[in-house]
Amino acid sequence: MLKLNKLLYSIIFPLLILSSCNTEEDNRFTSEDANNDITKISNTSPVDQSFSNEVKDFVMKKDEVTGVRGVNTETRILLAIEVAHLSQFNEQDHEKKVKKELEKKYPNKKIIVSSDQKFFFELDELEKQVQNNKIKRDELTKRVESLEKLINDEA
Amino acid sequence: MSNNKKKNLTPTQQEYQALAGKREVKRPLFKNCIKAFLVGGTICVIGQLIATFYMYFFKFTEQNVGNPTVATLIFITMILTGIGIYDHIAQFAGAGTAVPVTGFGNAVISAAIEHRTEGFVLGVGGNMFKLAGTVILFGVFSAFIVALIKTILIQWGGL
Numbered sequence: 001m002l003k004l005n006k007l008l009y010s011i012i013f014p015l016l017i018l019s020s021c022n023t024e025e026d027n028r029f030t031s032e033d034a035n036n037d038i039t040k041i042s043n044t045s046p047v048d049q050s051f052s053n054e055v056k057d058f059v060m061k062k063d064e065v066t067g068v069r070g071v072n073t074e075t076r077i078l079l080a081i082e083v084a085h086l087s088q089f090n091e092q093d094h095e096k097k098v099k100k101e102l103e104k105k106y107p108n109k110k111i112i113v114s115s116d117q118k119f120f121f122e123l124d125e126l127e128k129q130v131q132n133n134k135i136k137r138d139e140l141t142k143r144v145e146s147l148e149k150l151i152n153d154e155a
Numbered sequence: 156m157s158n159n160k161k162k163n164l165t166p167t168q169q170e171y172q173a174l175a176g177k178r179e180v181k182r183p184l185f186k187n188c189i190k191a192f193l194v195g196g197t198i199c200v201i202g203q204l205i206a207t208f209y210m211y212f213f214k215f216t217e218q219n220v221g222n223p224t225v226a227t228l229i230f231i232t233m234i235l236t237g238i239g240i241y242d243h244i245a246q247f248a249g250a251g252t253a254v255p256v257t258g259f260g261n262a263v264i265s266a267a268i269e270h271r272t273e274g275f276v277l278g279v280g281g282n283m284f285k286l287a288g289t290v291i292l293f294g295v296f297s298a299f300i301v302a303l304i305k306t307i308l309i310q311w312g313g314l
Contacts, residue, residue, distance in 0.1 A: 117207075118216040150216060 028131045036060060037067030037082060041130055046137045049130060051109075052077055055102065064094055069123035071130060073141050076110035077102075078148065080119035091115045114151050122147055191251030194244065198255045202228055225256050232260035237268070262286040 029040040038060045041049040052072040059068050067082030083091050099113040129135045206224040209215045235241040245252040270282035
């Protein structure tokens with residue numbers, strides 16, 4: 001049993017340590033409610049984020065959405081949604097529905113919506129960087145483009 | 156034993172069957188189910204941790220994070236089987252360790268260890284997939300059937 005303990009520790013501890021060392025200071029407006037997990041970025045950032053804040057508010061009003069992260073550039077907005085646990089079976093349907101509604105509401109912007117957890121992590125990190133003015137305008141555009149590529153990557 | 160076969164037995168044999176049935180140790184079915192559930196669930200939690208780890212630190216999305224996760228889980232099981240720890244867990248948990256993908260890794264390595272004395276080519280090479288081969292064969296076959304049905308439904312069913 002001792003051997004087993006040692007082995008388990010050698011697997012779990014590095015995971016814990018690795019997951020705790022990647023941090024960026026969080027100055028965003030964050031909600032404490034786990035079912036309404038929304039963040040907002042102040043308007044001092046290099047690219048005005050009031051549009052993404054507005055869209056996040058709109059998406060958050062839906063019952064099945066429990067969390068939302070998003071960043072916008074001049075031409076497009078990238079949105080990651082977290083769907084309520086039991087609705088996750090038809091996660092993709094919710095994703096499409098939200099996208100359709102947003103496209104109707106904001107016809108002159110390119111809207112990309114994903115319910116993938118990966119983009120929730122990525123956009124969370126990107127939001128923090130935007131809030132702290134750690135990222136320049138063209139860097140942000142590049143990051144958004146590379147994330148868009150990752151969403152469309154089938155393999 | 157089926158009832159049909161029992162009818163053909165001689166009276167002495169039937170008597171013996173009844174005695175054996177009485178003396179047989181009852182399997183603790185419910186307890187086994189609980190054990191399998193707990194250990195199988197723990198394996199799944201570890202799998203989810205690994206998947207989240209890959210998503211957080213590497214460029215994997217929810218769509219394709221399954222591939223490296225499965226590979227890692229199988230690799231861990233193979234090492235655990237090789238050093239003899241997985242046997243103890245399997246003894247305790249039964250189906251809880253055989254049904255998740257870790258059972259596959261265990262089946263490959265345990266067969267390889269068993270036939271090691273027969274040489275590397277004909278022993279290990281020839282027998283490594285003795286148990287796991289069925290998993291691969293029927294896995295690929297059922298995937299083919301499902302893909303076929305999906306293609307037909309999408310092409311002609313208008314789904």
